[in-house]
Amino acid sequence: MARYNFRNSExxxxxxxQDKNCFKVSEDPDRPKYYVLEMFPYPSGRIHMGHVRNxxxxxxxxxxxxxxxxxxxxxxGWDAFGLPAENAAIANNVPPADWTRENIATMRDQLKSMxxxxxxxxxxxxxxxxxxxxxxxxxxxxxxxxLAYRKESWVNWDPIESTVLAxxxxxDGRGWRSGALVEKKRLAQWFLKISDYSEExxxxxxxLDRWPERVRLMQANWIGRSEGxxxxxxxxxxxxxxxxxxxxxxxxYGATFCAISPNHPLAEELSDGNDGLTEFIAECNRLxxxxxxxxxxxxxxxxxxxxxxxxxxxxxxxxxYVANFVLMEYGTGAIFGxxxxxxxxxxxxxxxxxxVIPVVAPKDADAAEFSIGNEAYLEDGIHINxxxxxxxxxxxAKAAVADRLEDIGCGRREINYRLRDWGVSRxxxxxxxxxxxxxxxxxVVPVPEQDLPVELPMDVSFDQPGNPLDHHPTWKDVDCPSxxxxxxRETDTFDTFFESSWYFARFCCPQSAEAxxxxxxxxxxxxxxxxxxxxxxxxxxxxxxxxxxxxxxCGYLGLAEPFAGLMTQGMICHETYQDxxxxxxxxxxxxxxxxxxxxxxxxxxxxxxxxxxxxxxxKKNVVDPELIIKEYGADTxxxxxxxxxxxxxxxxxxxxxxxxxxxxxxxxxxxxxxPKIEMPVSGAPMPAEIDDVAEKVRRLVHQxxxxxxxxxxxFHFNKAxxxxxxxxxxxxxxxxxxxxxxxxxxxxxxxIKLIGPMMPHIAEEMWAEMGNDGLIAELPWPDxxxxxxxxxxxxxxxxxxxxxxxxxxxxxxxxxxxAEAVALALPSVENSLNGGAPRKVIYVPNRIVNVVx
RNA sequence: GCCUCGGUGGCGGAAUUGGUAGACGCGCCGGAUUCAAAAUCCGGUUCUGGCAACAGAGUGAGAGUUCGAGUCUCUCCCGAGGCACCA
Numbered sequence: 001m002a003r004y005n006f007r008n009s010e011x012x013x014x015x016x017x018q019d020k021n022c023f024k025v026s027e028d029p030d031r032p033k034y035y036v037l038e039m040f041p042y043p044s045g046r047i048h049m050g051h052v053r054n055x056x057x058x059x060x061x062x063x064x065x066x067x068x069x070x071x072x073x074x075x076x077g078w079d080a081f082g083l084p085a086e087n088a089a090i091a092n093n094v095p096p097a098d099w100t101r102e103n104i105a106t107m108r109d110q111l112k113s114m115x116x117x118x119x120x121x122x123x124x125x126x127x128x129x130x131x132x133x134x135x136x137x138x139x140x141x142x143x144x145x146x147l148a149y150r151k152e153s154w155v156n157w158d159p160i161e162s163t164v165l166a167x168x169x170x171x172d173g174r175g176w177r178s179g180a181l182v183e184k185k186r187l188a189q190w191f192l193k194i195s196d197y198s199e200e201x202x203x204x205x206x207x208l209d210r211w212p213e214r215v216r217l218m219q220a221n222w223i224g225r226s227e228g229x230x231x232x233x234x235x236x237x238x239x240x241x242x243x244x245x246x247x248x249x250x251x252x253y254g255a256t257f258c259a260i261s262p263n264h265p266l267a268e269e270l271s272d273g274n275d276g277l278t279e280f281i282a283e284c285n286r287l288x289x290x291x292x293x294x295x296x297x298x299x300x301x302x303x304x305x306x307x308x309x310x311x312x313x314x315x316x317x318x319x320x321y322v323a324n325f326v327l328m329e330y331g332t333g334a335i336f337g338x339x340x341x342x343x344x345x346x347x348x349x350x351x352x353x354x355x356v357i358p359v360v361a362p363k364d365a366d367a368a369e370f371s372i373g374n375e376a377y378l379e380d381g382i383h384i385n386x387x388x389x390x391x392x393x394x395x396x397a398k399a400a401v402a403d404r405l406e407d408i409g410c411g412r413r414e415i416n417y418r419l420r421d422w423g424v425s426r427x428x429x430x431x432x433x434x435x436x437x438x439x440x441x442x443x444v445v446p447v448p449e450q451d452l453p454v455e456l457p458m459d460v461s462f463d464q465p466g467n468p469l470d471h472h473p474t475w476k477d478v479d480c481p482s483x484x485x486x487x488x489r490e491t492d493t494f495d496t497f498f499e500s501s502w503y504f505a506r507f508c509c510p511q512s513a514e515a516x517x518x519x520x521x522x523x524x525x526x527x528x529x530x531x532x533x534x535x536x537x538x539x540x541x542x543x544x545x546x547x548x549x550x551x552x553x554c555g556y557l558g559l560a561e562p563f564a565g566l567m568t569q570g571m572i573c574h575e576t577y578q579d580x581x582x583x584x585x586x587x588x589x590x591x592x593x594x595x596x597x598x599x600x601x602x603x604x605x606x607x608x609x610x611x612x613x614x615x616x617x618x619k620k621n622v623v624d625p626e627l628i629i630k631e632y633g634a635d636t637x638x639x640x641x642x643x644x645x646x647x648x649x650x651x652x653x654x655x656x657x658x659x660x661x662x663x664x665x666x667x668x669x670x671x672x673x674x675p676k677i678e679m680p681v682s683g684a685p686m687p688a689e690i691d692d693v694a695e696k697v698r699r700l701v702h703q704x705x706x707x708x709x710x711x712x713x714x715f716h717f718n719k720a721x722x723x724x725x726x727x728x729x730x731x732x733x734x735x736x737x738x739x740x741x742x743x744x745x746x747x748x749x750x751x752i753k754l755i756g757p758m759m760p761h762i763a764e765e766m767w768a769e770m771g772n773d774g775l776i777a778e779l780p781w782p783d784x785x786x787x788x789x790x791x792x793x794x795x796x797x798x799x800x801x802x803x804x805x806x807x808x809x810x811x812x813x814x815x816x817x818x819a820e821a822v823a824l825a826l827p828s829v830e831n832s833l834n835g836g837a838p839r840k841v842i843y844v845p846n847r848i849v850n851v852v853x
Numbered sequence: 854g855c856c857u858c859g860g861u862g863g864c865g866g867a868a869u870u871g872g873u874a875g876a877c878g879c880g881c882c883g884g885a886u887u888c889a890a891a892a893u894c895c896g897g898u899u900c901u902g903g904c905a906a907c908a909g910a911g912u913g914a915g916a917g918u919u920c921g922a923g924u925c926u927c928u929c930c931c932g933a934g935g936c937a938c939c940a
Contacts, residue, residue, distance in 0.1 A: 169939085
């Protein structure tokens with residue numbers, strides 16, 4: 001029996017779609033538009049399974065929406081600037097541009113072999129000056145609009161390599177290549193004022209009703225609005241005051257210390273001539289800039305000897321510490337510690353033997369007896385030990401303390417956000433040059449617009465550590481556009497999130513001479529469905545939301561929210577394998593022997609199987625999609641991506657799963673290539689009489705279309721696949737029943753249309769094999785007949801005390817009397833009743849009868 | 854450490870609003886076909902006891918609400934993603 005020849009078929013249909021320009025689109029005001037976008041890939045070298053999943057999901061949505069009559073924009077491009085190109089340049093001596101462009105060429109071919117419905121004419125790569133030149137103009141506009149500014153900020157510094165390190169390149173406090181202890185260094189850098197939009201970005205989350213709830217929550221928490229007070233404390237023996245932000249000013253009577261960040265200006269001032277403090281700050285700085293590292297480090301403090309004067313309690317002072325857990329970026333970089341009601345403060349107090357004074361007690365507690373053990377008391381209650389606050393609950397106490405502090409000029413109510421401004425400067429070569437010039441006399445001078453673009457030079461060398469632009473002799477040296485004297489070009493480049501914050505708009509008009517063509521952007525934007533990894537839930541998506549607002553402010557486009565719908569996909573996982581020495585093994589290095597044990601493919605040797613984890617190069621648990629596509633075809637890979645797990649969950653890659661998908665495809669192919677009955681010709685009308693079995697399948701066809709529509713609309717793709725398989729099973733039953741020929745053909749044609757967006761190649765092949773005209777890629781989605789969706793009888797469960805005892809068939813919407821009668825007649829129910837009468841019978845029409853005894 | 858999500862058979866997962874737990878697929882077991890194998894087809898498959906009819910248990914652990922809980926509430930355990938310079 002003939003196997004489906006995917007090699008021949010897939011290449012042929014890909015060519016047909018291309019020759020007929022099936023997926024080329026333009027603005028058409030008469031049709032509803034639908035913009036489907038998958039997060040564009042970083043050209044790392046070859047596509048991985050995560051890409052296959054992402055683009056399979058997007059392609060399904062795009063083809064489905066097209067079949068439903070939408071004018072679908074579905075573009076693809078390359079997020080082409082970034083660190084890996086520089087790492088490759090250093091490791092293999094390849095220019096980043098060559099490395100990137102070669103990767104793009106490879107990956108484009110790989111994507112094309114998947115049969116994705118992209119309008120390839122819109123392809124773009126962010127590393128080409130035709131793209132990045134526009135963001136240089138945007139930056140100049142942001143400067144004019146007050147959305148960009150320069151300030152000093154901290155970076156990880158590798159003292160051996162004299163290089164700035166990304167957090168990723170800091171491993172256990174050391175540089176990944178040099179092994180040197182990392183230091184923090186202060187540099188002047190460019191920032192975008194995302195904090196101006198904190199409230200707006202937070203409020204607008206409510207309008208994103210087609211985003212996953214968890215992403216909305218994560219963004220809201222990231223923005224982190226909190227209402228509190230900015231307090232101003234006098235410092236004993238000094239003129240200046242210490243500013244502190246707190247959301248719990250009501251606990252001020254329980255304050256027993258204050259702490260400032262190691263990077264607080266006061267800490268730096270005090271460290272002058274204080275060796276102990278200087279060393280402590282250096283130690284804190286060795287933690288690097290990552291918040292996770294700082295927050296998980298052991299909490300430590302250094303007593304500065306300064307005393308902070310309590311604003312309410314006469315004679316009372318609080319010791320001032322420098323503490324490694326106080327972040328300069330949040331609030332004012334200083335806190336007051338109330339150990340009784342904050343766990344971190346309590347741990348700190350216990351460690352340094354500071355007082356713990358409870359100031360809030362549970363309502364029913366005896367205030368005189370209440371004390372704090374090893375757990376801070378965080379709940380509401382009544383204030384104690386707090387003079388004018390005593391007896392108040394937290395809310396009232398907050399109001400009272402705020403009024404008093406404002407009266408005496410020691411503080412004011414303030415809303416604080418956790419969100420920090422976006423630092424966009426990177427001390428790297430492979431990125432978009434920041435279009436400014438540094439002049440000794442004029443300071444920072446923007447590059448005049450007529451001099452744009454500032455092109456990234458190609459003749460650079462990675463012989464020396466650091467940013468090659470810093471040692472490029474001619475590119476860097478320019479005349480000041482303002483005074484004409486010799487000056488230096490800015491050698492920092494933009495964060496690559498800059499490129500990914502507007503590419504979705506550029507896809508609407510990729511060839512436009514201006515950054516954005518308003519007419520095209522107005523027609524296509526917003527993106528109706530954005531699809532990508534959950535790892536981008538906060539940063540990329542939040543930056544894009546801000547950037548769109550910034551572009552709106554500067555007149556580039558006319559909307560605030562770029563993504564109306566969002567679907568986040570889970571990751572691809574695979575079992576991990578290690579040899580006897582603990583070395584990771586590729587799946588291909590491992591085989592199952594005759595006893596079912598896993599051994600080394602190269603010979604005998606034990607293999608330890610680890611649990612399934614996210615596919616990663618470091619653990620070698622990767623499967624190359626190209627090999628899978630070559631061995632099984634794109635449709636098989638696509639089906640597997642859709643069938644096993646729902647899109648937002650992690651997916652386990654298994655060889656058995658791909659085999660199962662391949663078997664199904666062959667089964668489908670046999671159903672058209674080797675029918676056992678004479679099928680009616682294409683388009684034949686339904687016969688007047690259909691036998692019972694066939695009629696049941698005919699109804700199932702309609703029911704399946706309706707159900708699949710619902711599943712696809714809600715992204716329950718795995719359920720849609722399951723339903724289509726069920727329908728396939730039912731149709732196959734008719735395969736040798738002559739009287740069912742019409743329904744067989746009708747069912748099969750419907751199945752073909754339903755699988756079209758999932759497995760586009762075999763759908764076309766089957767459609768053509770059956771003698772039909774047209775392309776599935778261009779045919780409308782099947783309709784269904786509403787009247788065939790409901791059956792006259794339903795099977796309902798019969799329970800006794802909530803435990804299922806059996807089922808009964810009953811006419812739809814039967815009344816309670818009828819349902820009770822059949823339920824009570826069930827032998828197992830009679831048994832349970834033991835001759836007695838039920839206490840009560842609960843009946844939910846078309847669902848259950850529950851007999852309570 | 855903080856924010857977020859998840860945990861259901863041997864495995865991936867189904868289960869509108871609280872209403873038949875295990876759809877569909879994988880794997881496994883048995884059978885057909887075959888000289889044999891692959892492929893294909895048929896049947897079975899949550900666990901425990903039983904030849905069976907059937908009985909009992911069962912959705913990470915423990916408690917609670919309810920006629921009824923995978924679904925709601927509380928406490929706990931485990932895993933994953935993010936934490937601002939990986940993309």
